[in-house]
Amino acid sequence: MPVAALIDGRVLCMHGMPSIEMTKKDLTLGWMLHDAGYTTMNKCIAWNEPSEEVEFYEANFRRDCGHRLGKRAIKEAMERLGVQFIIRGLLPMTNGLQRFSDMPLVTVFSSSDFKGKGNMGAVLIVDPETLGITPVFLPSIKDNIKTQKEFDQKLAEGWKIDNYKVERP
Numbered sequence: 754m755p756v757a758a759l760i761d762g763r764v765l766c767m768h769g770m771p772s773i774e775m776t777k778k779d780l781t782l783g784w785m786l787h788d789a790g791y792t793t794m795n796k797c798i799a800w801n802e803p804s805e806e807v808e809f810y811e812a813n814f815r816r817d818c819g820h821r822l823g824k825r826a827i828k829e830a831m832e833r834l835g836v837q838f839i840i841r842g843l844l845p846m847t848n849g850l851q852r853f854s855d856m857p858l859v860t861v862f863s864s865s866d867f868k869g870k871g872n873m874g875a876v877l878i879v880d881p882e883t884l885g886i887t888p889v890f891l892p893s894i895k896d897n898i899k900t901q902k903e904f905d906q907k908l909a910e911g912w913k914i915d916n917y918k919v920e921r922p
Contacts, residue, residue: 756795762835764884768799768841769797769798770802770822770841772794799818801819809822840861845868848873849862849872849875873891
């Protein structure tokens with residue numbers, strides 16, 4: 754199974770975050786197109802996380818694996834890899850997805866009501882020509898929404914979609 758995907762050479766998709774050792778050569782050689790085993794780089798790709806609390810990067814002691822990357826490390830990684838946007842998973846988001854700070858980085862989590870927590874799920878549709886990203890929200894089972902029609906009705910009742918977040922009224 755691939756550990757990451759690259760859309761049109763500009764949007765990097767992965768479970769965690771780029772490894773601090775990852776280079777553009779890793780992407781262009783098709784390194785991510787196959788399962789290269791559970792290497793140190795793969796562990797980082799799986800478990801690295803963005804953090805507002807870290808300036809550059811530090812060990813991820815919470816997970817006992819990978820690193821926590823601050824804005825500077827994320828910006829440098831994106832420049833080094835030549836990508837314009839990162840889409841990651843790993844963490845359940847209350848509203849299905851959330852943008853990290855003011856950066857072109859979004860965490861998206863598709864499993865709604867993960868472990869009974871009542872979170873919404875979301876998926877992103879990426880237009881490779883324009884890099885336009887359209888969120889599609891998957892309501893929580895706890896909200897008793899079972900169809901897209903019911904979800905659309907909730908939106909009409911005052912739920913708001915703004916900057917990659919859904920806020921209940």
